[in-house]
């Protein structure tokens with residue numbers, strides 16, 4: 001395999017990220033002082049350690065890392081679009097994945113930070129009363145929590161992985177709003193920028209209240225550009241200006257029965273060898289309408305406990321077509 005690949009898709013953690021060259025001059029960011037990325041939690045570990053990416057996905061992840069560009073991952077349901085983010089973070093030791101699920105109500109501001117002025121006001125009143133009317137020192141950062149996007153743009157020494165999940169469900173303006181942020185690699189928190197105090201200690205999306213980070217001058221600027229993985233089920237066309245600034249990859253269903261069996265083996269071990277019949281049945285049915293790989297995983301797992309005579313019926317029943325398939329009555 002050519003040496004330029006840092007992410008290889010082998011599922012074995014390694015320190016390949018240390019070989020990431022400096023960014024192209026037009027994607028260089030100078031935020032600091034740098035922070036260490038927090039270690040990964042248990043979320044998504046099984047998915048990360050069992051994921052078999054396509055060669056194309058491996059190449060495009062590396063292109064996104066080198067070029068410091070967001071990765072737009074499209075494809076049918078269940079082809080592993082969201083899992084790709086966890087798999088890269090696991091293999092390259094990039095810590096916990098920042099997950100930002102998108103709906104039509106989500107705004108850019110939700111992704112950047114949340115500020116709770118009411119609680120701050122009550123706390124100021126309470127503390128003033130305790131101090132005999134003297135105003136307490138103002139710790140505004142206790143009432144600001146960065147969102148997943150806002151946290152990913154902190155000046156981490158290594159790229160954080162940010163999963164912007166189902167961006168095609170967003171309000172029409174979100175993709176363009178994101179572009180501006182990704183071009184600049186920074187954003188402002190106006191509530192901090194207009195204060196006289198130069199710094200504030202704010203909370204992050206995945207840190208505890210005790211793990212606050214310092215924001216200077218009300219601006220957050222990244223150092224290592226995050227690996228941004230945006231997933232889409234294709235419910236929306238994106239503007240050319242958006243596509244031009246992304247690295248794109250289209251995932252598809254496993255091409256043949258051998259690949260399908262290999263995925264089942266990753267998840268369920270030897271059970272795959274006893275399930276050739278179910279895998280074949282699933283593969284044939286998938287030619288008629290949309291089915292997702294994780295439906296097959298459910299079927300193989302469940303059918304182990306069923307009577308031999310029932311297993312094909314049971315497998316069909318729990319793997320209904322997800323979009324226009326043939327009439328099944």
Ligand SMILES: Nc1ncnc2c1ncn2[C@@H]1O[C@H](COP(=O)(O)OP(=O)(O)OP(=O)(O)O)[C@@H](O)[C@H]1O
Pocket residue numbers: 047050051052053054075076077078079080081082083084231233263266293294
């Ligand atoms: N290539 C693969 N190798 C191993 N497991 C896979 C692969 N593709 C899909 N899976 C498994 O299928 C399940 C679904 O994957 P995932 O949720 O990432 O798909 P998705 O494309 O994001 O789906 P959706 O469009 O519904 O959000 C996961 O449990 C994942 O582990």
Ligand SMILES: [Mg+2]
Pocket residue numbers: 081082083165231
């Ligand atoms: Mg998904």
